[in-house]
Amino acid sequence: VGPNGAGKSTLFSIILGEEEADSGQVMKERNVVFGYLPQESAPVGEETVLELATAISPEFAKLRRIILAWDSDHQVAPDHVEEIHDDAHNRFHELGGYQLDAKAKQILSGLGFREKDFDRKARELSGGWVMRAHLARLLVQEPDLLLLDEPTNHLDLEALIWFQEYLTTYPGAIVVISHDREFLNHIISGIVEIRSSKLNRYRGNYDEFLIQRAAAEEQLLAAYKNQQRDIARLQEFADRFGAKASKASQAQSKLKQIERMEKIEAPVNDESRIGFSFPQPLRSGQRVIKLENIHQAYGANVVYRGMDFTAERDQRIVLVGPNGAGKSTLLKILAGVLEPQSGLRTLGHNVKAGYYSQYRVEMLQESRSVFDEASDTPARVSEQFIRTLLGSFLFRGDDIYKKISVLSGGEKSRLALVKLLLDPPNLLLMDEPTTHLDMASIDALVGALKQFQGTLVFISHDVYFIRALSGHVVHVNAGQLT
Template identity: 40%
Template sequence: MIAINNLTFEIGARALYDEANWHIKPGEKIGLIGANGTGKTTLLKIIVGDYKPTSGTVSMAKDLTMGYLNQDLLSYSSDKNIVHVAMEAFERQNQLHDEIESLLKKLETDYSEELLNKLSDKQHEFELLDGYNIEYKAHEILAGLGFSDDDCKRKLSTFSGGWRMRVMLAKILLQAPDILLLDEPTNHLDLPSIQWLEDYLKAFTGAIIIVSHDRWFLDKVINRTVESRKGKLTVYAGNYSFYLEEKALREEIQRGEFKNQQSKIKQEERLIERFRAKASKAKMAQSRIKMLDRMERIDDVDDDNPTVNFAFRFSKQSGRHVVTLEDIVKKYPAIDILNGGEAVIEKGDKIALIGANGKGKSTLLRIIANADKDFTGTMTTGHNVSTTFFAQHQLESLHLENQILQELQAFAPKHTDTELRTILGSFLFTGDDVFKKIKVLSGGEKSRVALAKALTADANFLILDEPTNHLDMQSVNILIQALEQYEGTFIVVSHDRYFLDNVANKIWFIEDQKIKIYPGTYAEFDEWNAKRKLEPKAAAPAPQPKKEEKKPEPVKQPQVENKHQQLKKLNQDLAKMEQQITDLEKEVKQLEAQLADEKIYNDNAKLKQTNAAYSAKQAELKQVQDKWEALAEQILELES
């Protein structure tokens, strides 16, 4: 499909890629990963032809169609409504539509057979291209990305940059190209839209390359991972979790080979040193020196996962109740956010506040932070609570003339320079970067400085609004470590589900204008919520018979005699089911092993067949496991 051979791309004296190779096959769903600055976005631009490589080739089929979502599209604007902008994807259909309209206009005065035939041909082609359904398709995809019917009537220019990016994504998806290149597609999406996009991409039949820091999203969508590192591209035959396991295994092997080689080198050097001065052994010593010079050296494994080695401290402990919300009513002219909202944040709570955009997450955070007082009801802050509120708008409070390190020194004087530089290093400010002035930083870099400030505050209660924006995976992991060791209380809004699952012990969501609480991790909430959505609505109560028609209920016969037999039969069924689960798990593992073998990707038919078999076996396994759970519960009830 696309072949990248010996690709070298240089920026000044730095080689971003150095003879890198990568072959992209039809139908592959690939996650392109790597630390910031390793050239992921640059590589996408090389593939689409925006950049030319210094040397090497990027070859592809002439008729290959590509859809490319990139952050530059944020600046695109139009006075057309968003449905019409999305429908620009259907170039030929739109052209035919205009031609048909023009022919119909002419037919008002010209009834010639030539014109009728021409109209018939155009209408036939329009129908073959499914032209009559393109507006429905546009509405469907826009709805999946979070747009309401009223939104669809609005001009693109009236939306913020993030929402315009969603329209651009809809347009690219509607094009249905042979390959999608998506650069951070989840950046401007809320959780429901991310989940919709996951399902769409899983069903997409073409190839996909995704650059994303959202590892949960990658795990759901991709079947191959390509790491950009040190100018090379390394392929892993699985999703992001598979990549982590496989990379750890490869590094363990490399580390062992490095140690063995170093041991051998030291041994040879000792022999050379011992025999160098002896005339009879000089030739042998010279031979060994040449052998060492020719030896291909194995590199030691670099540690790409820095850890937090400083402590977040605060001078006073809060009381048991950090924040109490009672009968909160919050409304905007066009929408009611809360009506009688009530909740309590207790000391030690690690809360994730989730939900779709527009449901009031940021508004609720501002109420809790006492930054929004335009509501009714009471918000009470508890004893000894000291608060730090991180939000994107707080970038404006940074002192533009300060150097980055100076900004943190002024804000957190109790921390040493070493601690502050360690924190800044965690957020990608290393070496002399810490002496850059705030005014020269990009929006993303300013966001990271503001987040570093928030984490050095003398606060026992953190309020964090989208702290993972602009962070790569390494920085997200650092933030997770920081919040795991933080002994205070926090509430956080984020669309990064991996982050939420690792830091939260309680989930809040706004539903029916109330604050609802789930006591558990995000993964547990996600599973519970999925089951809740699938549950059928309670059936209406059956009509009661008239009193005179009511018959006495039959007397239940004692079950003592057959209860033992029933339990025996159920336990036998359970044992058979357990064996069935064991067999199915073995079959699933065998299919996983086949899919992990790179050779299978050379045979597209076999790949599809194995993928289909894998999906079917997984579904069958889940079905049997569900039956086992139901049967086990039945046995427990009988035994109680």
């Protein structure tokens, strides 16, 4: 764990040999197999979802292609066709290939794939589902060491619960980067915190780590203060009596005492904390928004048929359900970003909607600076106010002149939040707002949303975030809201 930019993903790159450390050694046991799930953009080719999930080695993939080619239309080279097929079949059986299919299907189902998806081309999937398929492949492979970089980012709540239960009985070692504290509390037995370029190790889950770290910081601060008092006392003696011949040797002795001390570093004053609150918005009417008889489809895929939804002033509503059920579609209709094919959307008196999503993050202008993008707001605010707000979100000093193209995912998410705050709504619609945020940023967002005096409708798979904020849960599945 550690703040965005602390070096968590870099540490993974060094372990994997993708990046060379400036100094030091990476020692790896012989014959140890590593499995790595990156945070984004794992590659796919022409394989099906099931083929991807069972492609645990190049040999497996080749054997499967030979067998499938023979079984489908005999597109194997004409010479020794049967011999090639038989050899491939025997080797596949010897390696447990047929049992592997059953295992892969079980894991794919747990991660939310339907049986009809197994034979679908992986390249047809969205980025989030591709990452799930790669995660399934790693679980099928069972490497000795799993390296998982934000593995829960693309999972819905049901898949997340299945995944964390599965990991509790995983036979190998697991090293995970995650900002999901409930997930960490469930699966881990130790924490390594990256802070100020140092690694600090703690035993226990995330909640236990917070207690231990607070105690360690308190002890370190007390020891530092004691040592500083000792240094000040010795230095004062040397300064007072250093010029006196009778005391000169004692003064020198005190200075040497200071030199010989093993200095305790000043505890890090963690100023990189986001601090913000939502400006108090205009009070809306009691009924904030109403959807009536909404119909929405994408081609032959009917998402909603006659759907109704109502939100009232000050409600906190979380939308949960499997990926693809229509949660984001519902939020876009509520925000007015998506016009429903039929049905009525009615905003209440004095209602102003604000919409936050990864789509909005992606709409940031890459060629602009942070400050220029933040300044592009309909709100009439001063340059100083914009600078202050950016500073609250850790864009300080020259950071405000950075191009958006060089920002991390977390920095872009924070900038999108800044833009939302510059034009405060009283109906706040948020689609997975914790994605790409670190723990401190999530805590700050939770604190601000608790104080928000308006209506909140959000989508999240972060159990901690949901528990902290939701007053009403709406389950979205198969076009139904319950």
